[in-house]
Amino acid sequence: MNFPQQHTLQQIATIIQSEFVGDKDFPVWGMNEIHVVREGDIVFVDHPKYYDKALNSAATVILINKNVECPKGKALLISDDPFRDFNKLTTFFKPFKNSTQQISASAEVGERTTIQPNVFIGNHVRIGKNCIIHSNVSIYDHTFIGDNVTIHAGTVLGGDAFYYKNRPEGFDKLKSGGKVVIEDNVDIGAACTIDRGVTGETTIGEGSKIDNQVQIGHDTIIGKKCLIASQVGIAGCVVIEDEVTIWGQVGITSGIIIGKKAVISAQSGVSKSLAGNTSYFGTPADSFRKKYKEIASIRLIPSLIEKIDKL
Secondary structure, eight states: OEEEEEEEHHHHHHHHTOEEESOTTOEEEEEOOGGGOOTTEEEEEOSGGGHHHHHTSSOSEEEESSOOOOOTTOEEEEOSOHHHHHHHHHHHHSOOOOOOSSBOTTOEEOTTOEEOTTOEEOTTOEEOSSOEEOTTOEEOTTOEEOSSOEEOTTOEEEEOOOOEEEETTEEEEOOOOOEEEEOTTOEEOTTOEEEOOSSSEEEEOTTOEEOSSOEEOTTOEEOTTOEEOTTOEEOTTOEEOTTOEEOTTOEEOTTOEEOTTOEEOTTOEEOSOBOSSOEEETTTTEEHHHHHHHHHHHHHHHHHHHHHHHO
């Protein structure tokens, strides 16, 4: 998430009332999660297990709960609760803004785009040309939709990320300040839910087609010309490369990569990254050939037990 303008380290420290290590005029341009950070960004870390990853990331400001040695060219924000203070920054730079209109005055809708009754379009939404948005679709703030996109009834774009910290008093939600980007020539079925990024973008690539009742988690990137059948659940921070086919009721865990032109059969459970140009099925999902061998071996077990009993 980029800030509207450059801020200084001291200005950011003042917002969250924290100490800092580094030049007070050190430039800060934005904030992001670890997997999408860039130079000039703030990243937060609150567990020693991940200190090195954060300190050696592209981020140049580390919001951290311990005063550690600061790498050259970087700065620290010292906080007793980095999760809480990351939320403070999200609220400060991307506060929730109420919309009193069905189509926000700040939304932009392209030529020859059809908006059916009972559609909600939030603040700073951009919709391209020749789109069809069917009834009861909700498009939350800062969603960008390209040209020639069709979205069927009941779909929600831009819901919050499912991301919580387990505290003694209950679950604490990490606030979402990112967006959803739908590229040109995408079709999205009925009753789908596509969550916005925490700080970055959840992206559906050009020409991809999504069936009904599909859930896509925060910061996931789906490539071009993908086919995703109904009732697929994709967790956050997944990368699905171009021309991947995912059949019905597949579940995909967070933070993995599905290679180009992979095919995942129905009701498979994907718990690790999968190479492209291969067909997969089963739970955990694996190549067709390997799974068929496993099934064939399992079918032999009763006859093997019977032979053992006769010995």
